[in-house]
Amino acid sequence: MNRLVLLFLLLAGGAAYGQQPTGDSLLQDASLPNVIRYAIKNQPRVQQALVDEKITDLQIKSRLADWYPQVNFNYIYQHNFQVQTNIIGGNPVRLGVANTSAFQFGATQTIFNRDVLLANRTRNEVRLQARQQSENTRIDIASDVSKAFYDVLATQQQIRVSDENIVRLERSLRDARAQYDAGVVDKTDYKRATIALNNARALRKSNEEALKAKTEYLKALMNYPETGELKIIYDSATLEQEIPVDTMQGVDYSRRIEYQLLETQRRLQEANVQYNRWSYLPSLSANGAYNLNYLNDQFSKLYNNSFPASYAGLTLAFPIFQGGKRKYNLEQSKWQLKRTDLEITNLKNSVNAEYASALAAYKSALVNYLAVRDNVELAQEVYDVINLQYRSGIKTYLEVITSETDLRTAQINYFNALYQVLSSKIDVQRTKGDLKY
Incomplete structure (x- = not known):
């Protein structure tokens, strides 16, 4: 019954909308x-x-x-199946951990x-x-x-x-x-x-x-x-x-x-x-960022400790040729x-x-x-x-x-x-x- 009433209201509204304007x-x-x-x-x-x-x-x-300042946020998570290894002092050393994540806050301001x-x-x-x-x-x-x-x-x-x-x-x-x-x-x-x-x-x-x-x-x-x-x-x-x-x-x-x-x-x-x-x-612009980096081999402990990093700087872009x-x-x-x-x-x-x-x-x-x-x-x-x-x-x-x-x-x-x-x-x-x- 409710469906029939709803259908009637929809049809009546459509008919009213399609009428020629008067008055x-x-x-x-x-x-x-x-x-x-x-x-x-x-x-x-x-x-x-x-x-x-x-x-x-x-x-x-x-x-x-x-x-106006352009503010951005990025969330990053990366799982490394094989961590990169390098030779340091004749010994193989792993450069990194199995899990990495970051909360990145960035801002840029156009100057010219x-x-x-x-x-x-x-x-x-x-x-x-x-x-x-x-x-x-x-x-x-x-x-x-x-x-x-x-x-x-x-x-x-x-x-x-x-x-x-x-x-x-x-x-x-x-x-x-x-x-x-x-x-x-x-x-x-x-x-x-x-x-x-x-x-x-x-x-x-x-x-x-x-x-x-x-x-x-x-x-x-x-x-x-x-x-x-x-x-x-x-x-x-x-x-x-x-x-x-x-x-x-x-x-x-x-x-x-x-x-x-x-x-x-x-x-x-x-x-x-x-x-x-x-x-x-x-062109000249100011830019800066504040990042919260998380590193751990175990995913369950990944967000226990953060390693923040931040910077601010200027970018001067000059096309030469x-x-x-x-x-x-x-x-x-x-x-x-x-x-x-x-x-x-x-x-x-x-x-x-x-x-x-x-x-x-x-x-x-x-x-x-x-x-x-x-x-x-x-x-x-x-x-x-x-x-x-x-x-x-x-x-x-x-x-x-x-x-x-x-x-x-x-x-x-x-x-x-x-x-x-x-x-x-x-x-x-x-x-x-x-x-x-």
Whole structure:
């Protein structure tokens, strides 16, 4: 009976552990800032970067531990089946006993060693490098999540435009059918209305399927529960206020996280050059031991008497010749430093090109946005006038379809332009190093 209860508890615990996270793991207000914060908190890549920071810190502590005294204890027991014999004064003499044992206590203290000296001098830079790697990961996540968020919004707006378009087309179809039944027009008008309505419904279905895929991609970037609902919240007026960005400010390389990483790497390379220079210096350590030795031919009396021995001393190790290894390692570290300098130069060139490209894309998107922003209101006015004239028998239904198409296109172009300029702004901010998370 107890075994059955235990089995039930284990199965219940495993089932609870395997469930998808709910409650606090779901966003109630999925605005862009909240979505970014959620992704940075839950994305495995960010968590891996934080784990790497912890591992780096422990590695540093492990290496710095060599500065502390290293205390060891050894226990030795040896039974000699045949004791060594030597000739002394022409007589054979046994050198030893059948049983030997020892309790050995030893300690060493590093005074100068280039390995621990390097770890001590570079510990802050190594920790800084790990933190910068984490920041770089967070910036990548924030940039990707923001663009995916805008992509979802654009698709949602296309669906909303399709809904409005379907309502208008359904009304137009009813009007065209009524006029046909009244003998005012032929059947061409309501057939065209039917074709347009079918196309609008098909486009809406296509956008709905695209929205599902884009939403799942955004949830994947956020590490959001697959079964959790993600309700995007936005304010069009706020989004429009976020469009401006300072395009007159030049590029400051020091603000780019990639540049900061290379600067940290360069300082570590300089420390590595110094480390290889230290290879020509001797290493110095203090050492000492206290041993309790036990000697007896009979094992039962082995530990009756001890013969202690102790010592303390210094060890100076100086490698005289290693086949040129130290020279080659020093030259290699100098070339690695030179390579890092070249990487910094290459990054500066890349940053300039990236900024110019991102700025050009932003300005182009901004011009397009300003051009299409007023088209929505104009297209709506044109459609309302032509639709009214059609009902009065002044305009043909073909002109109604054309004006309706222009209105739908203007609305879709507006939202696409809005989210495109916002996405382009993210690229500008990133190339300038303004994205900080």
